Amino acid sequence: MCCKFGKLKELLYCSIINFFKIVSYIMSVKIIRKRKAFKHKHWNVVTVPNVLTFARICVIPFLVCSFFFNECITLTIFILASVTDYMDGYIAKKFKQISRFGAFLDPIADKLLIATTLFMIAGTKKIEGINLIPAVVVLCREFIISGLREFLATSGNELCVISIAKYKTTLQMVSITCLLANWFIYVRYVGVCLLWISALLATISSVVYIKACLNK
Numbered sequence: 001m002c003c004k005f006g007k008l009k010e011l012l013y014c015s016i017i018n019f020f021k022i023v024s025y026i027m028s029v030k031i032i033r034k035r036k037a038f039k040h041k042h043w044n045v046v047t048v049p050n051v052l053t054f055a056r057i058c059v060i061p062f063l064v065c066s067f068f069f070n071e072c073i074t075l076t077i078f079i080l081a082s083v084t085d086y087m088d089g090y091i092a093k094k095f096k097q098i099s100r101f102g103a104f105l106d107p108i109a110d111k112l113l114i115a116t117t118l119f120m121i122a123g124t125k126k127i128e129g130i131n132l133i134p135a136v137v138v139l140c141r142e143f144i145i146s147g148l149r150e151f152l153a154t155s156g157n158e159l160c161v162i163s164i165a166k167y168k169t170t171l172q173m174v175s176i177t178c179l180l181a182n183w184f185i186y187v188r189y190v191g192v193c194l195l196w197i198s199a200l201l202a203t204i205s206s207v208v209y210i211k212a213c214l215n216k
C-alpha cells in the first residue's frame with residue numbers, strides 16, 4: 001500500500017514539474033508581432049471561410065431560441081457551428097483564402113458562440129453552484145483578451161494565437177457539447193470537468209498574453 005502511495009506521489013510530482021516546464025516554454029514564445037501584410041489590400045469579404053464564419057454568427061439567434069423548444073436541436077446547431085470553426089481555418093489555409101476580414105471576424109464569432117451558449121446553459125440550470133465559476137472565468141478572459149487586442153491594434157501590433165489558446169477553445173466546445181447532452185448523466189460530468197480544465201487553460205493563456213503586453 002505504501003509502495004503504491006509512493007509511486008502515486010512521485011507521478012503527481014513529475015506531472016506538476018512538467019506542467020510548469022510547459023508553461024515556462026509558452027512564456028518564452030514570442031506572443032506579440034507586427035500585423036501581417038496581406039497580399040490583397042481589400043478585405044476579401046466573400047470567400048468560403050468568411051461565409052462559414054458569418055454563418056456561425058447567424059445561427060446564434062436560432063441556437064438561443066432552440067433552448068426553449070428542443071435540446072436535440074440545440075445540440076445539433078452547436079455541433080454544426082463548432083465544426084465550421086475548424087472548417088473555415090482549414091479551408092483558408094489550404095486554399096490560401098486568408099483575409100483581413102476573416103482574421104477580424106473569426107475570433108469574434110468564436111467568442112459570441114461560446115459566451116452566448118454558456119449564458120444559456122447557466123440560465124437553464126444545466127450548470128449551477130460552484131460550477132458557474134469556470135464559466136465566469138472563461139467569459140472574463142474573453143473580455144480581457146479582446147481589450148488587449150484592441151490596445152495592440154492601435155500601435156500596429158497583434159497577439160499571436162498560442163497553442164494553449166487553441167486547446168482551450170477546443171475544450172470549451174467539447175465541454176459545452178457534453179453539457180448540452182445532459183440527458184446522459186456521465187456525459188454531463190465529463191462536460192463539467194472539461195469546463196474546469198478549459199478555465200484553467202484560459203487563465204494560463206491570459207497570464208501569458210498580459211505578461212507579453214507588459215513587457216512590450
